[in-house]
Amino acid sequence: MPRDPWREVLDEAESLRTRAALSLKIPPISVPWEEPDESLGDLAFGCFVYGKRMLQAPESIASRLAPAFSKGRFIAGASAAGGYVNLRVDATTLATETLRAVGETGETYGRGDPQKERILLEHTSVNPTGPIHVGRARNPIIGDSLARILRFAGHPVTTEYLVNDVGKQMVLMYWGVTRLTPEQVGPADSEKEDHTLLPYYVKANELAEKDARVGQEVDALIRRFEGGDAELTREISNVSRRVLSGSLQTLERIRVGFDGFFWESELILQGKVPPVVNRLANLPDARQENGAYFIDMAPYGVKGRETKWFITKSDGTSLYPTRDIAYHLDKFSRCDVAITVLGENHRLEFEQLRTALRLLGEREPEAVFYSYVVLPEGAMSARRGRVVTMDDLIEEAVSRALDEVRSRRPELPEARMREIAETVGIASLRYNIVRVQPEKKITFRWEEALNFEGNSAPFLQYAHARTCGILNKAGGLEPYDPARLTHPQEARLVKVLSKLPNTVQRAAADRRPHEIAGFAYTVASQFNLFYRDCPVLTADPPIRAARLALVDATRVVLQNALECLGLPAPREM
RNA sequence: GGACCCGUGGCCUAGCCCGGAUAAGGCACCGGCUUUCUAAGCCGAGGAUCGAGGGUUCGAAUCCCUCCGGGUCCGCCA
The missing domain is CATH 1.10.730.10 (Isoleucyl-tRNA Synthetase; Domain 1)
Known part of the structure; x- marks a missing residue:
């Protein structure tokens, strides 16, 4: 039986207020409760709105209202001051109820009643082309924390990672991994596969730009891939699985896990995209341009240089936003509420997604947006070699924490010290990200990230x-x-x-x-x-x-x- | 050209959605507190025209408008 002592206090205060107002023939107006300075009371509300409504001084209303408050189980008394009514909560009653609530619910105190609403929370979903860097670090941390909070609040929650294992960048990655030798790409900075495979991707990008022959090879692969070559699609997906396995190890270390993974390649192989393309292309708003279907979203509030939202390319192949629609339809078959944690650069795209779903008469997802973590010298960029990876950050955090433990608790056995350092280091890193409102940008500085x-x-x-x-x-x-x-x-x-x-x-x-x-x-x-x-x-x-x-x-x-x-x-x- | 996000002491943040009684913390700096449950703690000091200007209101960090500064986005890429 979950309990919420403070809620009981608020409910009682509300009902006492209603009764007090009624007894004075003051119209019931919903005025928000605030918590005043401790010297004044535990709960308070201003009588200014009443004053305005009744054309009387708030002070006079407050001084009539306060004595009209009867005592409750929690509310011990009321007093008027400066147009406010301040309520005092009985400390013993609150202590009794709070400690009893903890006693009765034990380790689960705070957990909400089981909810029916199933929530599907998509987060992280970084493209599997290399290690996760700190710029993206907020996504898994916000996502995982939110999942934990929603679960604790009583919701059935499923977390999901959308694996973007299709598209040009993955074809390039595949080309690099299958055609290049370790000697050609140079050494990696770690044994984990997200690190060992990244150099192949970087080299492949470089060669595809410089070497026309490579460019042609890659183009040929892309054509095969877009032609629906199932074998190739699976091979490419396998490369992404290898990279992903490395990233998942990192995430696991910071205590982030997933209930499921959704592979974009599966969506394609299972033929879930064409029906969605059909539905979209048959909407009254759909238009055609050189064989490519689009919807002009200008009438739906989308503004800017280009308001056309393309459903297909002129060759009829699907585009990412269309596949995202298909993905969301799949999501909604499995949940009541879909939430996605997204970087702020996806704001417009998300609005377009919602608009398209609305036009289809489908449900719409929610999003939690965050700003990217930047370095003092600017945004992180793999290409410019300006990156702090999650792995770097974790290593540094745990190693600094170990120094602290050594100096503070020299008597502990080494193994215990390491355990505590891991605990403290990981927590520092997560807390520093989760404590800030997601939409505020964070500039990454070691001394701040690792402040203990x-x-x-x-x-x-x-x-x-x-x-x-x-x-x-x-x-x-x-x-x-x-x-x-x-x-x-x-x-x-x-x-x-x-x-x-x-x-x-x-x-x-x-x-x-x-x-x-x-x-x-x-x-x-x-x-x-x-x-x-x-x-x-x-x-x-x-x-x-x-x-x-x-x-x-x-x-x-x-x-x-x-x-x-x-x-x-x-x-x- | 347009849309969206951010702007709070030297630095970082809470409060903004739902307007109220002297703007709340942390870091840094300075000065204190360990024969007492772990000092990763506690106490004290200084430090803010809440980006600027208008407006609404009895009352604005909070709501509205304009402007300034920073960021993001506006691809038949994903």
Whole structure:
């Protein structure tokens, strides 16, 4: 039975407000709740809108409204100040309910009720031509965090990677891998196949431009491929599988995995594209130009130099956007809501996709857009050799974390140090990306990406490790009386903990993982203050017992918030 | 030519959707706190005309308009 203590507080406040207003014959107006400065109360709302509606001073309304509030289970009292009504939440009741919720739901505190709505979340989907670089790093991290949050919120979620294993770039890759020797392409910087195969792709691109004979060979392959040569399509797909296997190892190390993969080649081989082409070409809006079908999207809000959206080439072969439509129709046969995590450069294309689906009378997907990570000197570019790969970043993060562990915990055995370093390094990297709103651009700087203090993953993990440390030494939980939690800092901590379920629901509904990051930071921060102000193990037995329950609740909340972000929660650091 | 995204102390970010009571954190810098549950912590100090200008409003970082700066996109590529 999931519980949401803060939601109960809000619901009660709302109903008390309605009753108070009714008793004064004040029209019920929905005014948003805010959280005022602690010295004023726990919840508040301004009476300015009432004032305007009733042509009275907000101060006077507030001072009449406040006394009309009756006490509730949570709401202990109301007072008026400066046109606001401030409500005070009873600390003991909130502590009782919050700790009981954690006690009853255990490690699952914060998890939402099971939802019916099946969500298919597509993310990452980088072209399998080489290692994933940091410029794209936000996609898997945002995508995986969002998947975790949606699942925790109660949704059945399937994550999927669209493997773009067709098209010219893959034909080039295939040509390179099958025709070039290791001596021709030079050495790779790693044994993983995403790294070892990249040089073939780079060399193939170079030769195709410079050498006319190579260009002809590649063109011939492209013609065979576009002619529907199934054998060739499979061979090309196999190359992409090899590259992908390398990238997946990297993703696995940062705790990103997928429930499924969708191969674009399969879409083609299974003949799912022509029916879609037909449907599109038969739309009333479809036009023809030199044998190529298109839809002019200008009437549908698409603006710019070119508003034609092409369905086919003049030779009748399909284009990527058309295949994407076919893919989405397939998606919708398997889910209720389709979400895709996309780089900001795909905004227009996504609008076109939605428009085309709308014209077909089909459902439309949602998207979460992010800006690419750039280097201080500009965008990452494989061609200009200006790249930091995910593998580089991971190695550096873990190695710096190991230095930290060595200096902070010299007494630990080497293997344990390495374990903690991996945990901290990976978490730092994920947290630094997920804590920022996706649409803000991030400039990659080592010193920021690998900062282990302040608002960073280790800060959160450290707070979690501290809770575990206390609980370990305590030996076990005991029966407790929540009324023994009388310190203001205990109340602050309780209040934050009570908000986990509500925060999860909001972050899931808004598709905003960074809200969980902010929440986790607040929890850790409030716990650190509690840690300073309220000794646990040495407190008098009744207080000790109550504080232990609070520490355990904090542990659960941190663990679950960290889990939602894909950050490991170490028991010691 | 057009569309979209971003612009908050020296640096990075939250708040913006849903307008409210002195704009909240982190980094960096300076000064403190460890016989007490791990100092990856805590406390204190300084530092912001919330890009600029108009408008709406009793009230604007938040909504509207214009402009400036940065980014992205407008292929019979994917």
